[in-house]
Amino acid sequence: MCLAIPAYVEQLTADNHAIVNLSGIRKEISLILVEDITPGDYVIVHVGFALQKLDPLEAERTLAMFAEISSRDQDLS
Amino acid sequence: MKYIDEFRAGVLAQQIAAKIAAEADPCRHYHFMEFCGGHTHAISRFGIVDLLPGNVRMIHGPGCPVCVLPIGRVQNAIQLAQTPDVILCSYGDMLRIPTTHGMSLLKAKAQGAEIRMVYSSADAVKIAQQNPQRQVVFFAIGFETTTPPTAIAIKQAQALGLKNFSVFCNHVLTPSAISHILQSPEVREFGLVPLDGFIGPAHVSVVIGSQPYEYFSEEFQKPVVIAGFEPLDVMQAILMLIRQINTGRAEVENEFTRAVLPAGNIKAQALVADVFELRRTFEWRGLGWVPYSALKIKSRYAGFDTEQRFTISALSIADNKACECSAILRGVKRPQDCKIFGTVCTPENPVGSCMVSSEGACAAHYRYGRFREKNDAVIKEN
Amino acid sequence: MSQKGFVKSGYTRALDLKNGCVEMAHGSGGRAMAQLIQQLFVTAFDNEFLRQMNDQACFPSFSGRMVMSTDSHVVTPLFFPGGDIGSLSVHGTINDIAMAGAKPCYLAAGFILEEGFPLADLKRIVDSMAQAARSAQVPIITGDTKVVEKGSGDGVFITTTGVGMVPEGIHISAENARPGDKILVSGTLGDHGVAVMAQRENLSFETSIESDTAALHGLVAQMIAVTPNIRVLRDPTRGGLATTLNEIAQQSSVGMMIHESSLPIQEQVQAACEFLGLDPLYIANEGKLIAICPAHDVENLLRTMRAHPLGKNAAIIGEIIEDSHCFVQMQTSFGGTRVVDWLSGEQLPRIC
Numbered sequence A: 001m002c003l004a005i006p007a008y009v010e011q012l013t014a015d016n017h018a019i020v021n022l023s024g025i026r027k028e029i030s031l032i033l034v035e036d037i038t039p040g041d042y043v044i045v046h047v048g049f050a051l052q053k054l055d056p057l058e059a060e061r062t063l064a065m066f067a068e069i070s071s072r073d074q075d076l077s
Numbered sequence B: 001m002k003y004i005d006e007f008r009a010g011v012l013a014q015q016i017a018a019k020i021a022a023e024a025d026p027c028r029h030y031h032f033m034e035f036c037g038g039h040t041h042a043i044s045r046f047g048i049v050d051l052l053p054g055n056v057r058m059i060h061g062p063g064c065p066v067c068v069l070p071i072g073r074v075q076n077a078i079q080l081a082q083t084p085d086v087i088l089c090s091y092g093d094m095l096r097i098p099t100t101h102g103m104s105l106l107k108a109k110a111q112g113a114e115i116r117m118v119y120s121s122a123d124a125v126k127i128a129q130q131n132p133q134r135q136v137v138f139f140a141i142g143f144e145t146t147t148p149p150t151a152i153a154i155k156q157a158q159a160l161g162l163k164n165f166s167v168f169c170n171h172v173l174t175p176s177a178i179s180h181i182l183q184s185p186e187v188r189e190f191g192l193v194p195l196d197g198f199i200g201p202a203h204v205s206v207v208i209g210s211q212p213y214e215y216f217s218e219e220f221q222k223p224v225v226i227a228g229f230e231p232l233d234v235m236q237a238i239l240m241l242i243r244q245i246n247t248g249r250a251e252v253e254n255e256f257t258r259a260v261l262p263a264g265n266i267k268a269q270a271l272v273a274d275v276f277e278l279r280r281t282f283e284w285r286g287l288g289w290v291p292y293s294a295l296k297i298k299s300r301y302a303g304f305d306t307e308q309r310f311t312i313s314a315l316s317i318a319d320n321k322a323c324e325c326s327a328i329l330r331g332v333k334r335p336q337d338c339k340i341f342g343t344v345c346t347p348e349n350p351v352g353s354c355m356v357s358s359e360g361a362c363a364a365h366y367r368y369g370r371f372r373e374k375n376d377a378v379i380k381e382n
Numbered sequence C: 001m002s003q004k005g006f007v008k009s010g011y012t013r014a015l016d017l018k019n020g021c022v023e024m025a026h027g028s029g030g031r032a033m034a035q036l037i038q039q040l041f042v043t044a045f046d047n048e049f050l051r052q053m054n055d056q057a058c059f060p061s062f063s064g065r066m067v068m069s070t071d072s073h074v075v076t077p078l079f080f081p082g083g084d085i086g087s088l089s090v091h092g093t094i095n096d097i098a099m100a101g102a103k104p105c106y107l108a109a110g111f112i113l114e115e116g117f118p119l120a121d122l123k124r125i126v127d128s129m130a131q132a133a134r135s136a137q138v139p140i141i142t143g144d145t146k147v148v149e150k151g152s153g154d155g156v157f158i159t160t161t162g163v164g165m166v167p168e169g170i171h172i173s174a175e176n177a178r179p180g181d182k183i184l185v186s187g188t189l190g191d192h193g194v195a196v197m198a199q200r201e202n203l204s205f206e207t208s209i210e211s212d213t214a215a216l217h218g219l220v221a222q223m224i225a226v227t228p229n230i231r232v233l234r235d236p237t238r239g240g241l242a243t244t245l246n247e248i249a250q251q252s253s254v255g256m257m258i259h260e261s262s263l264p265i266q267e268q269v270q271a272a273c274e275f276l277g278l279d280p281l282y283i284a285n286e287g288k289l290i291a292i293c294p295a296h297d298v299e300n301l302l303r304t305m306r307a308h309p310l311g312k313n314a315a316i317i318g319e320i321i322e323d324s325h326c327f328v329q330m331q332t333s334f335g336g337t338r339v340v341d342w343l344s345g346e347q348l349p350r351i352c
Helices: A056-076 B010-023 B037-045 B071-081 B105-110 B121-130 B147-160 B174-183 B202-208 B211-220 B231-246 B266-275 B299-304 B325-329 B361-375 C031-045 C085-098 C119-136 C191-197 C217-226 C240-252 C267-276 C295-307
Strands: A005-013 A017-022 A025-030 A042-046 A049-053 B030-036 B056-063 B086-090 B115-117 B135-142 B165-171 B197-200 B224-226 B252-254 B276-278 B281-284 B288-291 B295-297 C065-073 C103-114 C140-148 C156-166 C182-185 C232-234 C255-259 C290-293 C315-321 C328-331 C337-339
Touching (some): A056 B010, B030 B174, B037 B202, B071 B105, B135 B147, B165 B299, B202 B211, B202 B266, B361 C337, C119 C156, C240 C328
Parallel strands (some): B086 B115
Antiparallel strands (some): A005 A017, A017 A025, B276 B295, C232 C290, C255 C315
């Protein structure tokens, strides 16, 4: 459930809000549920609220995990 | 779109699919329940079933808050909207749910009830500010992902001193639902529903963390892999579940590490704990009465509780007798097992909850899976 | 100093187009209505037919087959990035005629106005219609106006009807698709729907997406000149590409296989859909067409479409197949296959 998408934080605005940018679509959302967000971060957005900061290192690790499987294949064969 | 497109790469999908095919033991079947409606949607939308071997089967769980909300509560919302001077604010998902006599929020709107679709709970607060002479009711639904935004709305209304804003709270809890399924006689005693593991919800877990699932893996000896929202996440999670089954493990693993921490979002959890408390029991459509599975607003915020401000009658509206949603939501039956699937009950004329929401098992199967069934000669049972 | 009671001959006070509103009198057939028609509609649409000020327009008959089409426009909001209900109503009927391969010749326009509707907005809409008709070189030669009481309408409803001529040898119809044929679209999908949705209250997102509303008859004329064997043309308006393909599949009793990776969709449209939980396949387009042609003609047709400004993003998106169930299937970029069904009800933004 719960449609949420990772969006780029473009700028912080008044009252604990921020403008996020998803491929050119800009929306103002609330940062009240998260902490220490700076422009350049990515956040998971659900119904106008950021739920969590996305960890870019973990994202890279996950993508590597998907691909690692195939390189492991190559090692084995 | 960064962090979205990379997680949908077709080439990687083929590679993970090859691994799944290689590692799935041909002598057994694997049955995994994806609890979250968003995962059901992703599986359907990207055609993931085509990439799985025949002995790996996905069972759609009750993780669709739209599907599990009893008709009686939707009817209450309609009655509220029809009350003079009330503006009912609702997420888009709820507007087309049919209640009795073909009624729905959308139909009530057409008949003159003031109903406004909102994207965010914050929009409902704004509407209350802009309409001080009217009573604004926010129809709050959703699992743990959507609950913090409702908590914020209530606190914001309090800070603004609004006297005309209240929330009709229908928030439900994931762990209780999973428990209920695992404890149902069909699963626990009769072994009628072979459930080998769970794909844990993505965004619920962002809020509650991965820790709450440890109870299930220990108590019921079923592995849980929390998966991100994108199709590669789901495929990877299926692979991780297969690996656990093959090695006899029953642990909680987190595939969605880029957003889910073991403890989750503490700040959000604290906000929710401040505003809400557990209901002793709550009716779930298809599952019956489930103890400690839903939230109500604490008495300290009673001024923002629709159920305190208005008289909400407890309506128990039964589902159509031929409707198999109850069994389908628990994974006991499949959409194609329901007599009225695709004939009386279609997305245009949904009879049961599983057909109403685009994430319900029946709607997903109707929209995406139907043609597969017609092309298969025989559908093998395990 | 003017004499009391003196009626200045030939003088009528001009319509207050800046601050005035539509009144019941404007629809009652009297002087007020005549004034509205003359000062607003006739002035804007200005052509030899309207200048005659008859209740009807008389034009010479065509030889060959004629095409007629009508469309009512009830869009909200009335004004959106890239267009308004006025330009939409002109383009919509021109396109319906063009989808038969016909050259649109004349338009008629009927207006139902709600009492209290600002004349400034009406002028804006009418001027937009006039502009659209002039650019398309299809005059609005006759029309009608009625006024309804406040509360009975949504500001303004427009109905446009058009007539056109089908060239010799052209037989384009939705039942003509055959297995082996190729499916093309003339450009990016979902632009109009997203542009309109961004204007709806409570959705407030910022985007540079504009409606794609456009008259397609020029593009169609070039297409049929090069490929007279085009089987089907249709514009995917309400319900989007998916609904229109299903209609054609049903009428032709065929199946279809489209390829997700070949669908032209702007990044921002894709992003807006992700935000709101919508599917671009079901979102309205107002300046695009679907063409189905025999496989051996497709490269030529694609080239011709891409050479036209309204077809520069044209793409081959799939093919017609045998299928007794008439399913429209899609190969996802992920590698799986899914059915692309009819739209059921209105697509609403979702949170789940």
